Amino acid sequence: xxxxxxxxxxxxxxxxxxxxxxxxxxxxxxxxxxxxxxxxxxxxxxxxxxxxxxxxxxxxxxxxxxxxxxxxxxxxxxxxxxxxxxxxxxxxxxxxxxxxxxxxxxxxxxxxxxxxxx
Numbered sequence: 001x002x003x004x005x006x007x008x009x010x011x012x013x014x015x016x017x018x019x020x021x022x023x024x025x026x027x028x029x030x031x032x033x034x035x036x037x038x039x040x041x042x043x044x045x046x047x048x049x050x051x052x053x054x055x056x057x058x059x060x061x062x063x064x065x066x067x068x069x070x071x072x073x074x075x076x077x078x079x080x081x082x083x084x085x086x087x088x089x090x091x092x093x094x095x096x097x098x099x100x101x102x103x104x105x106x107x108x109x110x111x112x113x114x115x116x117x118x
Contacts, residue, residue, distance in 0.1 A: 051113035066117050078115030086111040
């Protein structure tokens, strides 16, 4: 019983080419759907987080009791900065704080919450 050793490679090659075409067509269908989402054609759910939830990513620099650490203390920040200045800091960053920590649609609520920390 001699089998042709090339036959296994040919089967794998044919299967691979078929799978490649199948995935390409699947990707083309997804491309249309992604284009519709980008244009705003389909509804995408916007998740707006509560300021307390956003602050969980700030604790490592500003402390769990707003006492500061690597970043400045946040107690009384509303006395030092106006609401617009707080919005600018949380969206664009300042010093070692990177920008983009808070989404623009969340910045208003975050600034209000930070301004009331005593």
